Amino acid sequence: MSDDLEAWKTQKESKHAVHHVESPFGGGTVAGRKEMEVHRMSDRLSEKARRDLVQAKMAALAKSIIDTEREYFIKTLWQLDLTQEERADLMKLLREQGIVHLLPGPGEENGESRKGGATYMAIRKYHIIPGTGEEFLHRVQAGFVPIISRIPGFIAYDALQVGNDQIISISVFDTPLGVIESTPRALQWVQENIAGLIQGMPEVMAGQVGASSELDRVYGKARRKLFRRS
Incomplete structure (x- = not known):
């Protein structure tokens, strides 16, 4: 009887071990x-x-x-x-x-007052045809910058070439409304003006800035005025 009980325990332990063996496909246990x-x-x-x-x-x-x-x-x-x-x-x-x-103003999303001075940012990554970066940026400067700089809450817009086949743009606003409004405008302008230079759809990321060296946003305000004069 004791031999049968010992055999049963051994069989049970073996079955339990099978469920924790390493997978032959490299997926862990x-x-x-x-x-x-x-x-x-x-x-x-x-x-x-x-x-x-x-x-x-x-x-x-x-x-x-x-x-x-x-x-x-x-x-x-x-x-x-x-x-x-x-x-x-x-x-x-x-x-x-x-x-x-x-729509909540800067700093009001969590019930805070408008004195929070929050800033919002949209980052877009474009995969372009290699060698077209200079033309891409020229068209953006001449055509899109005047459009986005007139969106309410606009602070700044920058675009840079990364390598030979990528463009990164950064749009900064002092209200979430600006980020929301800039997205369809950017998409429409891209489709109408530089679609031939782009491969695939742009990657878009947006959110509230959580850390910054510009506590009072003086630099941002100065840039906003500069863009609006043009």
Whole structure:
């Protein structure tokens, strides 16, 4: 009887060990791969929940007629890490209802006062045809800079060539509205003026500046005035 019990224990331990052996495909242990899959599934569910919440808040905002309620929905939406398309949809809704002025000002996204002096930045990365960088930048300077410099809240715009086949542009605003508005304008201008120089779609990143050496933004304000004179 004791021999049978010992054999059963040995068999059970062997089965348990099988689930923790290294994978022949280099993916770690079976248990480790299962844990990674659970995390990926959780991330997908979290993103779906975020999208569903965005849609629900957008629908509620569209039906609301009270400004204080609208401000709540707008502030909540802004804190949900909106995608480029979602931001464009929000701006469209605000324009249609004539409530763009309710969009949180600098530093107000988390209930702070307007004295926060927050700054917002959009960074775009373009993959260009090798050797066309100089022409790309020339067209941007002559055609797009005058457009973006007139967007409300504009502080600065810079573009630089990286290597032989990339252009990076940085747009800076003192309000999230400027970042939102600059995105469709940049896309339209690129499609109409320099599409032949670009390979694929540009990569766009945007957000609030969290650290800076320019605490009072004097340099930014000076540049904004300089651009607007031209």
